[in-house]
Amino acid sequence: GNNGPGFNTVTPPTTSSYSISVAASTSYGYRVDFGYLHGSWDDVVIWSSRGPSNLGSLKPDVTAIGAFGWTAGFLWAGVGNGWFASEIFGGTSMAAPMTAGTVALMVSAFKSLSKSYTPELVKLIIKSTTDSLTYDPLSQGTGRINAYKAVSFIINNDGFLVYSSSQSEKFAPEILDTLNAYTDEDFKLTDLIRNDVGIYLGDVRRGGIAWARITIEGAGTYKIKPVTLKVVSEEVYEIPINLSEIPSGSTLILGVFDESYFTDVDMVELALTFNYSYLDPYGRSGYYQNWLELMTVLRYWIDLNNDSTITLNETAWLHNDYRIANTITLTIANASTKFEGVLQKVSEQLGIPYEDLLQMSRAVVLTLHVFYNAWYNQTSDIAVFKLIVRKYKFEDWPIIFAPKKIKVSTKRVFTAFLRVPWDYPSGYYVGYLIVTREDDGRKILVPISFTVATTISYVTTWVTLPEGSPPSDLYYNNYALRGAFDWYGWYVTSDWRVFTINIKDPNVKALLVTVMWPYKDSNLDVILAGPWKVVVIDWNTYEIKKDMILNGLVTGGKLTYPLYMWGWLPHFDLPAPGVAMIIMPVWGPGKYRLLIRNAPFAGEMYAEPFIVQITPIRMFYRKWFHMPSTASTLYRVTVYSASSILNESWVYPFIDGFNSTHYIDDISTVGIYLGEDQILLRRRGIFYVDMLKLNITTDSTPKERYFIGWYVETPIPTLAVGYYYGGYEYMYYENTLPVLFTLVVR
Structure with a gap:
């Protein structure tokens, strides 16, 4: 999906634990065709959706090129002079087909050798033969796909696999009943267990311990290292800009950096942010129209004419971000490789020896492109833009314990342990288990994660x-x-x-x-x-x-x-x-x-x-209630809460219900009548407590089991959907809690 850069933005069907979900990475080589310098590649695109899934499963699985490349146009695009016969294509709609094409090559290789295969094996191989882009697991998965390595694994058996069934073991119990309900099948828990190149240690309490069993398949001696991506520095630069003097279509240079600023860490993030009122000056009282439309581009400048002046035609794109928003973010990982790659491609493009390019002045330039500015020629207003530069490194993750070195003849299972620190609050935590084969240095980055859950026990007040x-x-x-x-x-x-x-x-x-x-x-x-x-x-x-x-x-x-x-x-x-x-x-x-x-x-x-x-x-009440066919009685419900959230609320009966086999649209037709009452909460210690006394009457009611109840009205909504527009609030809401019980008429 193209919903990034926020976390938890992967959406169905890519959230499926059994699918291969694909993030998008950059490839700016196409810019040569428009007369620009060859750009960089292998950064995760800013708008590529990030994981994890809402369940906590590790997504995406892999990354493939999604920004950008040439593709054939639609069926009639070649009509006329053929100008539209090809076009620039991008997005995860590009990355996913590229991955599917790699899978097709793998299947072809299996068939050519008459080897059997399963979707599970294909997924294991494609995730075990990726190249890391030096991003976190929730951005890149295990890395960018490598079709050659995936096919070579099948033909030459020159790779190795690392996998675990821990993800499906943890999530299968949650989805089993729902899956059977939707499909009319009778899946068993064992039917849902699959191996994957990813480890989920489950829900763990603070100070708790968890473990997972992991398999390495392939002969060799392996080093194992748990790491997680950490912030090592943050710098904030304030950049005042007089928006009234910047016309639409302008380009500003926001910063010039030495190469070394980016090469001493694994990843650098540059976030340009400004106050929301400059994007939309009216906010709740207005109609939500953007006054600014901006793009930032991180460029690599080479002083080709030796005049010491930065011009855009001497720059190669490293990464860009365009959004209608008041925060625009860029990232660059493994920067030294990017700079070297750009120099090599520019050398080929311009015919300038690589060594000569190394002698020229070079720098990293951050530019701001103003596509639209409604503040232009308005009253002078100095907007303070904040450029926040955060640097990250993969560092040892001391809470994960695994063997530092392991020798494998064909296949071997080892155990990774987790000890959650007491100061880790509820939330989601993720890193990598880096498995390196010593004889050739080949690596697999195995995502590993766990959740610290919040527990509501019998004694929890808040x-x-x-x-x-x-x-x-x-x-x-x-x-x-x-x-x-x-x-x-x-x-x-x-x-x-x-x-x-x-x-x-x-x-x-x-x-x-x-x-x-x-x-x-x-x-x-x-x-x-x-x-x-x-x-x-x-x-x-x-x-x-x-x-x-x-x-x-x-x-x-x-x-x-x-x-x-x-x-x-x-x-x-x-x-x-x-x-x-x-x-x-x-x-x-x-x-x-x-x-x-x-x-x-x-x-x-x-x-x-x-x-x-x-x-x-x-709420304390009898879930099963017995009555004769004709009778009247009181039904009691006790409500406890540490907050006064039901004060002077009302209780309304359902007019519909169910017997053991059928829906009843009006329970009075079977002689069941429910009273209604008002709630007046009383304070007892730290709790607000009330006893509801509600009347139930049966009148020649057939002997059956009936599933019925009341709605408790709440002053605070239980569901609210709305928005401000033109200074007015529009809202749809529901404000009832069900009190559901089974009435057994004897």
Whole structure:
């Protein structure tokens, strides 16, 4: 997908654990055909979607070229002078077919040798023969595909494999029932277990231990090293720009850097950010029109005419980012290789000896291209742009333990262990297990990850995330959201975080979730997904066809509605700027995912922190209730919460229900009548407590089991979708919690 650079932006079907999902990488060689210098290659494209999936699976799997290359045009494109017979193509829509083509070559090689193969084996080989682009696992997977190495592995048996079944072992139990429900199949747990070049250690408590068994297949002696990408430095440069003096179509040089500035680390990130009010000066009171449309380009300058003056025709593209947003981000990894590669290609292109190019002045140049500026000729206003340069290195990951060296004759299994530090708060953590064969130096970067989950136990009153100070040097920061939205992009284009919540207490029927952040021009959404009971009905006969628990359903949330194009996200406050508060219904014990994302972005800093407070709402009542065919009785429900969230709310009966085989659109037709009541909460210690006394009447009701209940009205929405437009708020919302029980009429 093309939803980057935010994390958790991969979308179905690429989130499937059994698919091969492909990120896009750069290849700027096509620029020669337009008269420019040959550009660089092998950086992950900024808009390429990042992982992980909402489950936590390691995505993407691999990377392939997606920016850019030539392709044939559509069927009638050659009509006339043939000008449109070919065109520049890009995106993950290019990267995925390139990977599919590599798979086709692999299958052809298998067939030519009469070798058997499976989709699992093909995926293992293609992920084990990639070339690392020196990016993190959530950006590049195991690396860029290498068709030659993949086919050579099959023909010459010159590679090796590293794999584990840990990902599918952890996720299969969650998806088994849902898969069977959707497909009318009868899959067993063992049917879903697959090996993959990736290790997921599962949900681990703070201070806990986990492990996974990993297989190396292929003779040799191997070195094993766990690493993770860490921030080693951050520099902030303030660049004042008088927007009233910059016409549309202008190009500005923002910075000139020596090559060495980029070559002492594994990856450098340059984020240009500015206050949201310069992108959209009216905000909530306006109609969300962008006043700026910008692109940044990182260039490699060679002083070809020796005049010591930087001109754009003497520069080669290294990377670019174009978005309708107030943060524009560039990255470059393994920079020394990029610079050397550009020099070699320019030498071939211009016929200048490589050694002569080395004698010329060279630098890295950051340019800003102003495609549209509505501030031009307005009242003079100095906008302060912040250029934030962050440098990263892959460093040892001391919390992962594995053998430093292992000797393999044909196949060998070893165990990797994890010990989670006590100061690691709830969230997702990821790195690599680098496996290197000593005799030829060949490497496989095996992504490895785990989740620190939040547990709602029988005694939990509330939880505040993060629990303490989160590590600030990790590339994937669980508690800070970057500027990653794009008004020209899709709805999902923003920065997401996913937190796993394990609910142990069956009496927890909802979570009051409050998210707080410091900058009012940022807008955060919050969503809860997890298991829920679903009944499938034949509406012709009212017969119940399926009665099941499905996983991954959205149970509640605060969501911003997009305007105009695909993902033009405005502001939506609930209850106020800087705070999102929502009640999330839950079905019962199980694993839930709390999703948080930002769009728009205030632009005050590189990444804006947020805090989450989770308060469980418990309801105690009899799940099964027995009554005679004709009777009247009181049904009691006790509500406990550490927050007064049901004060003076009402309770309304369902008019519909189910018996053991059929849906009933009005339960009074079978002689069942439910009363309604008002809730007046009372404070008892740290809890707000109330006993609801609700009347149930049966009148010659057939002896059966009936699944029915009440709605409890809440003053805080359980689902809200809305937006500000022209100073007015528009919102659709639901504000009820179900109290569901089984009535057995004897």
